Amino acid sequence: MLNPIIQALAKTKSILKALGITVENIFFTTAFFTGLILTCFEIDLYRLTFIPFFIPFSIWIFSGLTITPFLFKILPKYLKINSLFQQLVFNILTWGGIFLYLFMALNFYYTAPNRSSISLTITNKGTLAKGRSGCGEPYVIVKHDNFEKQIVLPCGTSTDGFKAIDLTLRKGFFGFDIIEYKTLSK
Secondary structure, eight states, rough: OOOHHHHHHHHHHHHHHTTTOHHHHHHHHHHHHHHHHHHHHHHHHHTTEOOTTTHHHHHHHHHHHHHHHTTTTTHHHHOOOOSHHHHHHHIIIIIIHHHHHHHHHHHHSOOOOEEEEEEEEEEEEEEEOOOOTTTOOOEEEEETTEEEEEOOOOOOOOTTTOOOEEEEEEETTTSSEEEEEEEOOO
């Protein structure tokens, strides 16, 4: 029973070796796509967090820059990335995405138990570009803690006639406010 499985694994290993694919290639490739996917998930967390843009952006860039000296001689062997610029882009997208998601997820999912409610005046309104679903999500812009925040609303929500938005907030793990509930109000 195990003999055919072992033979299949040996054949797969020989095919991968012939193609020049190693465990390290698979690791770095998987890490790259994990970083990209987590960056997409982080965007959803960012939309619900009152945090200045420069903080997550700095974490994203700094993580990639910090890890580059440690992988500078390793990456060319496994990914055939020779230029420093390519390595920086790879590291920012990979490790920056992973570390940024960890930071935002810790803040978002580990919140204080108490809630607070606030009402913020809408300073501007608009819709995002239409995606594959054919809906341009509406958004409102509000000012909170001395910076403007774009709050994206579900598709089909009309912002006409509304002058404020009521929010229920929680403090995140790192002290940034998390939007738990949002309701437009006149």
